[in-house]
Amino acid sequence: MNEALLTTTIPDGELLSRGKVRDIYAATNALVLVATDRISAFDHVLDPGIPGRGKVLTQLSNFWFEKLSDIIPNHVLATELSEFPEPFRSHPELSGRSLLAQRLEPIPVECVARGFITGSGWKEYLTDSTVCGLRLPPGLVECEQLGEPIFTPATKAVEGHDENISFDRMVDIVGGETAERLREVTMTLYAEAASFAAERGILIADTKFEFGFDQNGVIVWMDEALTPDSSRFWPAETYSPGSQQPSFDKQFVRDWLLESGWNREPPVPTLPPHVVEGTLERYRRAFSLLTGQDLGF
Numbered sequence: 001m002n003e004a005l006l007t008t009t010i011p012d013g014e015l016l017s018r019g020k021v022r023d024i025y026a027a028t029n030a031l032v033l034v035a036t037d038r039i040s041a042f043d044h045v046l047d048p049g050i051p052g053r054g055k056v057l058t059q060l061s062n063f064w065f066e067k068l069s070d071i072i073p074n075h076v077l078a079t080e081l082s083e084f085p086e087p088f089r090s091h092p093e094l095s096g097r098s099l100l101a102q103r104l105e106p107i108p109v110e111c112v113a114r115g116f117i118t119g120s121g122w123k124e125y126l127t128d129s130t131v132c133g134l135r136l137p138p139g140l141v142e143c144e145q146l147g148e149p150i151f152t153p154a155t156k157a158v159e160g161h162d163e164n165i166s167f168d169r170m171v172d173i174v175g176g177e178t179a180e181r182l183r184e185v186t187m188t189l190y191a192e193a194a195s196f197a198a199e200r201g202i203l204i205a206d207t208k209f210e211f212g213f214d215q216n217g218v219i220v221w222m223d224e225a226l227t228p229d230s231s232r233f234w235p236a237e238t239y240s241p242g243s244q245q246p247s248f249d250k251q252f253v254r255d256w257l258l259e260s261g262w263n264r265e266p267p268v269p270t271l272p273p274h275v276v277e278g279t280l281e282r283y284r285r286a287f288s289l290l291t292g293q294d295l296g297f
Contacts, residue, residue: 002052002297003051004036004037004038004048004049004050004051004053005036005037005051005093005097006036006037006038006048006049007036007038008023008034008091008093008094010025010087010088010091011087012086012087013026013032013087013088014026020038020040020045021036021038021039021040021057022035023036025088027084027085027100029103030085030100030101030102030103031101031103032084032088032099032101034054034097034098035053035054035055035057035098036049036054036097037049037050037051037052037053037054038054039053039253041253041254041257042254042257042264044264044266044268045268046253046268046271047268047270047271048270048271048276050276050279051276051280051297052280052283052284052295052297053279053283054097055097055295056227056283056284056286056287056295057097057224057227057228057229057283058096058097058098058099059096059287059291059295060226060227060228060286060290060291061099061224061225061226061227062099063225063291064225064226065221067196068189068193071185071188071189071192072185072189072211072220072221073218073219073220073221074220074221074225075102075104075212075220075221075222075223076099076100076101077099077100077101078100079099081095081098084098085100088100101222102214102220102222104212104213104220104222105212105213105214106156106210106211106212106222107174107178107182107210107211107213108155108156108174109153109154109155109156109170109173109174109182110153110154110155110162110208110209110210111151111182111183111185111186111208111209111210111211112151112152112153112154112164112186112206112207112208112209113149113151113187113189113190113207113208113209114131114146114149114150114152114205115145115146115149115190115194115203115204115205115206116143116144116145116146116205116206116232116234116241117136117140117142117144118142118143118205118206118232118244119205120164121152121164121206122142122143125140131150131152132150132154132164132166132167133166133167133168134150134152136150141241141242142241142242142243142244143234143239143241143242143243143244144241144242145241149187149190149191149194151167151186151187153165153166153179153182154208167183170182178219181219182211185209185211185219185221186209189209189221190204190207193207193226196290197233198236200290201235201236201289202233202234202236202248202286202289202290203234203235203239204233205232205233205234205245206231206232207226207230207231207232208230208231209221209223209225209230210222210223210224228249228250228282228283229249229250231249232249232251233247233248233286234248235247235248248282248283248285248286249282249283249286250279252275252279252282253271253275253279256271256272256275
C-alpha cells in the first residue's frame with residue numbers, strides 16, 4: 001500500500017486554508033483544491049490517513065461534475081495538472097487529487113437530498129415524525145426508502161456538526177428565489193444521480209451539495225460531487241430496511257470508532273491496518289461501480 005499524503009507544501013503557493021480533508025491554495029482568479037488522504041470522523045482528523053482516498057474523492061467528483069453538467073454550471077476549470085498555473089503544475093504529488101476551480105461566493109447553506117430515512121433524519125423522525133420540519137408518514141423503519149425524495153437543508157458549520165434547518169429558515173438566510181432554485185437543482189441532481197447509481201448497484205441514500213455565486217450572480221455547483229464523503233452509498237444487492245446498512249463510505253470507520261469505546265474526545269484512537277485497508281477498498285469499489293474505471297492503486 002502506498003503512503004498516505006496527509007499534507008501538501010507548495011513553497012511558492014499561497015495557502016488559504018487547510019480543512020479536514022482539503023488544502024486550498026490561491027491561483028490567479030482561481031483556486032487550487034487539493035484532496036489529501038486525511039480522514040475525519042466525529043469532527044476529529046484521524047491517524048493514519050487512507051492512502052489514495054483524496055484521488056478517489058477528486059476523480060469521482062470530476063466524473064459527476066462532467067456527467068451532470070447540463071443541469072447546472074460547476075466550478076471546474078481544469079482537472080489535468082499540466083493545465084494548472086505554476087507553481088502547482090511542478091508538483092507531481094498533486095496529480096489526480098487536485099482541481100483548478102472558479103472563485104465563487106459560497107452560499108451559506110448545505111443542500112441535502114434524502115431518498116431514504118437514516119442518519120440525523122432518522123433520529124429526528126423518531127422524536128416527532130418530521131425531518132427538517134417536513135412531516136413524514138408514520139411507521140417508517142430505519143433506512144426505509146421514502147415515497148419521494150425530500151429536500152432537507154442545513155447550515156454550514158465552520159466547526160462541529162452542521163445543523164438541519166427548515167426550508168422557511170433557509171429562505172430567511174438566502175432569500176426565497178435562491179432557496180427555490182437551490183431546492184429545484186438539488187432534487188434534479190439527486191434524481192439523475194440516484195437513478196444512474198441504482199443501475200450500477202449503488203443506492204444513494206442521501207447526499208449534500210454546495211453552491212456559490214459567480215461574479216455575474218449565477219448559481220454554480222461547487223466543492224465536491226456525490227462522493228463517499230458527501231453521500232451515503234449502500235450496496236443495492238444487500239439492501240434490507242429495518243437496520244443500518246453496509247456502506248461504501250466512511251461509516252465503516254465510524255462503526256469501528258464506536259465499537260472501540262472511544263468517547264469522541266482527544267486522544268483519538270489510531271486506525272488499525274484492517275480499517276485503513278477496508279475503508280480504501282470501499283471507496284475504490286464505489287468508484288469502480290459508478291464509473292466503470294479502475295484507479296490503478
